[in-house]
Amino acid sequence: MMNLIRFRSPEAQLRFMEEMSTQVRPMLDEVGAEIVYSGDAGPEFNIDEQWDRLILVRYPSYERFYSLVTNETWVEVGGTIRDAHIADSRLLLTTPTS
Numbered sequence: 001m002m003n004l005i006r007f008r009s010p011e012a013q014l015r016f017m018e019e020m021s022t023q024v025r026p027m028l029d030e031v032g033a034e035i036v037y038s039g040d041a042g043p044e045f046n047i048d049e050q051w052d053r054l055i056l057v058r059y060p061s062y063e064r065f066y067s068l069v070t071n072e073t074w075v076e077v078g079g080t081i082r083d084a085h086i087a088d089s090r091l092l093l094t095t096p097t098s
Contacts (some may be wrong), residue, residue, distance in 0.1 A: 001065070002057040002092040004041065012085040013052060019081050027074055031064040033057055065093075 007013040036058050041051040059065040
């Protein structure tokens with residue numbers, strides 16, 4: 001999954017990254033997800049919209065992804081983090097090809 005994120009402020013980005021590592025990463029680990037890449041979305045990436053961060057997450061299956069995003073703890077924690085730090089985001093589901 002590709003996550004494009006625009007933060008409310010530079011401070012919000014720092015807090016988001018801290019909370020990701022302490023609160024979100026353990027939940028990703030539980031479903032076997034792996035953060036493949038996390039980095040700044042520089043100007044060469046931005047075409048019509050401005051994004052601050054690009055995060056690529058690999059899930060073992062769609063079922064594992066779905067079990068995570070429908071988990072009550074994920075909904076509560078993720079919602080709190082999103083509301084506090086993220087101004088806008090896009091999630092793009094992809095399927096690997098051989």
